[in-house]
Amino acid sequence: MSLLSARDLQVTLGGHGVLQGVDFHIDPGEIVTIVGPNGSGKSTLLRSLIGAVRLDRGSVTRAPGLRLGYVPQALRIDPTLPMTVRRFLSLPARVETATARTALREAGAEALEGRQMAGLSGGQFQRVLLARALLNEPQVLLLDEPTQGLDQPGSAAFYRRIEEIRAHLGCAVVMVSHELHVVMSASDRVVCLNGHVCCEGHPETVAQAAEYRALFGTGTHGALALYRHEHTHSHDHADAS
């Protein structure tokens, strides 16, 4: 039984078709990573899963009573909005201080409780967003390019933390990522997206797939891949489901 699944998603944004016929599912405890070139609809797929995008066609199904935690892509807080980290964690549902501290510790942000959100560094900000997503002990954690703007050691540490959290909470994780080398080592399953699902499966399998190589080149596990947008690559088997 999938925690969260999408069937035949079609999404148009600003007159452009972003997703066509996309199927997706996440099972308990899995780490699934969505990769793809810029503009391939990765974020849109994730936002569809949380209900933030109007669907032209298709449907998203949640397991009954599903608790999900969402970490958005680098959020900007208007500097006119005063907001301490502690206050931020109590939105929209107020949480006990003990709960907030546990989540902050888990996300490696325990020292930030009294700080202003607008004054945090990129890495600190992402850890606070992660802490907020952990408050309700999510069954599935959705992360949209969570390490954008972090340096290499910073993002490696962030992914290690995600694995620890998964081990501890037993939650499933859906990540959108650009960092193919990390993705390849840390994921149970990879979904390669380019408006449609090009290919998906175990990281090793996907790395060998012709569709994947057409998008990311044939470098060492795609680590040196060019993020080139190929419209012309062909599919022998039309679509993985």
Added chain:
Amino acid sequence: MLDDFLIRAALAGLGLALAAAPLGCFVAWRRMAFFGDATAHAAILGVALSLALSLPIFAGTLVMALIMALAVGALGGRGLAVDTLLGVLSHSALAAGLVAITFVPGARLDLSAYLFGDILAVTRTDLAVIWGGAALVVALILWRWQRLLTATLSPDLAHASGIDPRREQHVLTLALAVTVAVAIKVVGALLIGAMLLIPAAAARPFARTPEAMALIAAAVGGTAALAGLEAAWLFDTPAGPSMVCAAAVIFLASAAFGRGRG
């Protein structure tokens, strides 16, 4: 020392300050200043409507402000940049209102009262409308406070928590229209935006949480209302603009202090 009409004026100013403070904070946080102006300028069209149909001013301005706010919402994201669109609507509404009022017999003399307010002429009925409207706005914002804040931070975070950010936008639109309708008698259509924004901006350097900012803004707005009235009484200046000037002085002091601290 205060005559009866001055007490009524003071209470009217305080009522407006109370409603404008939390709403003004959202206007600042969501960068809706131009949106607030457009809605306020539409109120003049509402005044013309009220005078032509012999409706209460409050009703006409409320309806026009709502229509304007909804029109802006509906037209948004259709090619034109939002600030361009708001600029077009805002100034067109003001001009159309000024033109429309000239067609209403006998209304021309009163025009400045609607543009800059006429707080010294506030009646008991006006006071009841102002406080009723202010209470409605405050109650609405308090009720939705957590959801409004979440939607203001990020529409996606709101969606993930099961909150529809568009609904929260409608809540603010309604609150704004009521505030405009309430404020037209106090500071007039041209200065409503000032009473929304200036207290909120003055409160910012002293606040660490959104709640503190709204409370400080209410204190700033209330102080400005009373100080402005006092100045209007002493120097025989127009009351509405005097209140806004008082708020601006507080803002300058706050900005200087905030810079010194930062």
